[in-house]
Amino acid sequence: MRGSYYTFYQKAYTAFRDHHKLLAVCTISGGGLVAYSDVRPFGSVYADAAQPTTKKTKVVVLGTGWAGTSFLKNLKDPSFDVEVVSPSNYFAFTPLLPSVTVGTVEARSVVEPIRTIVQKKDMDIRFKEAECYKIDTVNQKVHCKSTQNSNIAGKADDFTVDYDYLVVAMGARANTFNTPGVVENAHFLKEVEDALRIRRSIIDCFERASLPSLSEEEKQRILHFVVVGGGPTGVEFAAELHDFLHEDLIKLYPSLQKYTTVTLLEASDHILNMFDKRITAFAEEKFKRDGIQVKTGSMVVKVTDKAISLKERSTGETKSLPFGMVVWSTGIGTRPVIMDFMKQIGQGNRRVMATDEWLRVEGVPNVYALGDCATINQRSVMEDIAAIFSKADKNKTGKLNVGDFSDVINDITERYPQVELHLKSQKLKSFVDLLQSNKDGTAKQGTQMDIEKFKAALSEVDSKMKSLPPTAQVAAQQGEYLAKCFNRMKECDENPEGPIRFRDSGRHRFKPFRYKHLGQFAPLGSDQAAAQLPGDWVSIGHSTQWLWYSVYASKLVSWRTRFLVVGDWGRRYIFGRDSSRI
Numbered sequence: 001m002r003g004s005y006y007t008f009y010q011k012a013y014t015a016f017r018d019h020h021k022l023l024a025v026c027t028i029s030g031g032g033l034v035a036y037s038d039v040r041p042f043g044s045v046y047a048d049a050a051q052p053t054t055k056k057t058k059v060v061v062l063g064t065g066w067a068g069t070s071f072l073k074n075l076k077d078p079s080f081d082v083e084v085v086s087p088s089n090y091f092a093f094t095p096l097l098p099s100v101t102v103g104t105v106e107a108r109s110v111v112e113p114i115r116t117i118v119q120k121k122d123m124d125i126r127f128k129e130a131e132c133y134k135i136d137t138v139n140q141k142v143h144c145k146s147t148q149n150s151n152i153a154g155k156a157d158d159f160t161v162d163y164d165y166l167v168v169a170m171g172a173r174a175n176t177f178n179t180p181g182v183v184e185n186a187h188f189l190k191e192v193e194d195a196l197r198i199r200r201s202i203i204d205c206f207e208r209a210s211l212p213s214l215s216e217e218e219k220q221r222i223l224h225f226v227v228v229g230g231g232p233t234g235v236e237f238a239a240e241l242h243d244f245l246h247e248d249l250i251k252l253y254p255s256l257q258k259y260t261t262v263t264l265l266e267a268s269d270h271i272l273n274m275f276d277k278r279i280t281a282f283a284e285e286k287f288k289r290d291g292i293q294v295k296t297g298s299m300v301v302k303v304t305d306k307a308i309s310l311k312e313r314s315t316g317e318t319k320s321l322p323f324g325m326v327v328w329s330t331g332i333g334t335r336p337v338i339m340d341f342m343k344q345i346g347q348g349n350r351r352v353m354a355t356d357e358w359l360r361v362e363g364v365p366n367v368y369a370l371g372d373c374a375t376i377n378q379r380s381v382m383e384d385i386a387a388i389f390s391k392a393d394k395n396k397t398g399k400l401n402v403g404d405f406s407d408v409i410n411d412i413t414e415r416y417p418q419v420e421l422h423l424k425s426q427k428l429k430s431f432v433d434l435l436q437s438n439k440d441g442t443a444k445q446g447t448q449m450d451i452e453k454f455k456a457a458l459s460e461v462d463s464k465m466k467s468l469p470p471t472a473q474v475a476a477q478q479g480e481y482l483a484k485c486f487n488r489m490k491e492c493d494e495n496p497e498g499p500i501r502f503r504d505s506g507r508h509r510f511k512p513f514r515y516k517h518l519g520q521f522a523p524l525g526s527d528q529a530a531a532q533l534p535g536d537w538v539s540i541g542h543s544t545q546w547l548w549y550s551v552y553a554s555k556l557v558s559w560r561t562r563f564l565v566v567g568d569w570g571r572r573y574i575f576g577r578d579s580s581r582i
């Protein structure tokens with residue numbers, strides 16, 4: 001039936017095309033060139049309608065943060081029809097948000113409209129400013145509603161978007177650990193709007209404290225700035241705040257200097273505890289010199305509109321600290337929409353959504369998750385040890401020489417990143433060395449190894465398993481990795497390139513995601529920073545701050561934002577930061 005329609009259309013199209021060619025020839029002496037050029041597109045539209053069209057594969061991307069944007073920037077295969085849904089119509093360069101809170105850098109300098117980013121690509125990419133509130137994996141569609149940020153009168157109805165592949169990159173929310181009063185009384189530092197609110201609030205505190213009717217005690221309270229969380233974001237914000245107070249505001253409000261204090265609260269024993277000890281020690285010492293009060297071992301138990309209650313871990317004592325502004329930066333939690341989705345797909349008992357090493361959400365087909373909204377559920381070598389042994393044991397003898405593992409060695413190191421980390425930590429050159437290093441010496445070349453000895457040789461490998469940190473670096477690398485998989489999706493159907501599937505037959509279509517750590521910075525204020533670079537190389541001081549400037553300028557998403565941010569840094573050096581409360 002379809003074939004006969006097709007023949008009919010083809011015949012009709014041929015007659016129609018010839019007729020138009022005739023028309024074009026007739027009119028060629030009087031603007032005929034226009035007529036001919038008109039015929040071609042019409043003909044091609046007609047032909048498109050007549051020929052069976054191949055439906056493009058629909059990819060829906062939820063989120064325009066680090067992971068989503070990196071995916072979009074690296075996706076190149078034009079055979080995908082891409083739809084992006086996010087409540088933010090821009091990408092925000094989050095590492096500069098602490099600078100936005102005090103006006104070292106302006107908010108518009110760190111954002112790039114997502115439409116500008118995708119416009120440069122020769123692909124079908126559409127954007128909808130909306131938020132997804134439900135993922136329906138049975139019917140392969142996402143339910144969306146207009147964003148709450150919109151101030152337009154009238155209601156936009158909810159809508160659904162179908163997908164063939166879904167890329168979930170919705171990030172995370174700030175984690176309050178259910179501490180009472182945090183949501184109502186503290187600022188978060190997660191979004192651009194948060195940074196702008198903090199900036200207004202700091203200046204608000206100074207203007208309020210300048211009013212003549214306030215008591216000394218009240219001035220002290222209002223100008224007490226509390227930062228909760230001694231991780232990189234809390235520390236960087238405390239440092240930026242200290243610089244703003246001492247380099248700019250104190251000059252404008254000299255009589256208020258004696259009332260101004262910054263306190264940094266951390267529940268564990270040290271700030272920046274994910275960094276090398278030298279960096280932690282330097283940061284704590286520097287903050288002490290700068291007059292930032294660092295209180296470690298203090299758990300916040302309650303926040304009211306004027307005071308924060310702490311429990312000292314060492315004494316069990318509870319204290320109350322009056323404050324003017326508190327910024328809460330204690331890590332991230334799962335968004336409610338992701339929690340609902342996790343319940344739906346049988347991951348309800350987990351804290352974070354799990355994917356496999358190919359970033360596929362466990363338990364559902366065609367759904368990928370990347371960035372802060374998910375974590376890779378890395379398989380342990382011990383879970384698969386019998387399958388690995390059996391793949392290597394081609395003749396099924398139950399006893400292998402070290403050399404018999406040669407076929408699976410690359411696949412093992414590719415599939416289980418902990419193997420490489422273990423080899424490095426033991427200063428071993430290869431997997432063969434690991435097998436031969438077995439303490440009882442039974443695995444020497446030429447000697448035989450059964451499954452028990454194989455297990456013993458690998459018994460410590462899994463201790464090096466660790467989950468990836470929730471950082472922009474991880475999110476961006478995951479976005480790039482997944483886009484590259486999508487770009488090769490069609491060719492890889494026939495030519496799988498990944499490691500052996502140890503639990504079933506064949507090979508995976510792609511290599512698993514492998515994170516490459518490029519180092520981490522901690523800006524500490526007064527134009528000093530600390531950096532922990534690959535190979536545990538530590539650098540601290542003014543020169544590191546210049547390294548920070550150059551790395552962050554190079555990482556900005558566009559030349560426009562690069563130009564604006566560098567301009568803001570220069571403006572700050574010359575004119576200082578602006579203290580208007582707008």
Ligand code: FAD
Pocket residue numbers: 062063064065066067068085086087088094095096097098130131132133169170171172189190191233337370371372373470471472473474475
């Ligand atoms: P995000 O970048 O948070 O993006 C999530 C996206 O999802 C957003 O576009 C959001 O609008 C969208 N979204 C939310 N809800 C929905 C919904 N319902 N439907 C659809 N879309 C939705 N990392 C570093 O590596 N180095 C740093 O120096 C650094 N500094 C930081 C400083 C600050 C102040 C902060 C807050 C974070 C910092 N990070 C840093 C961490 C880094 O920003 C995150 O790890 C990174 O943003 C995670 O990327 P993501 O794409 O998963 O999420």
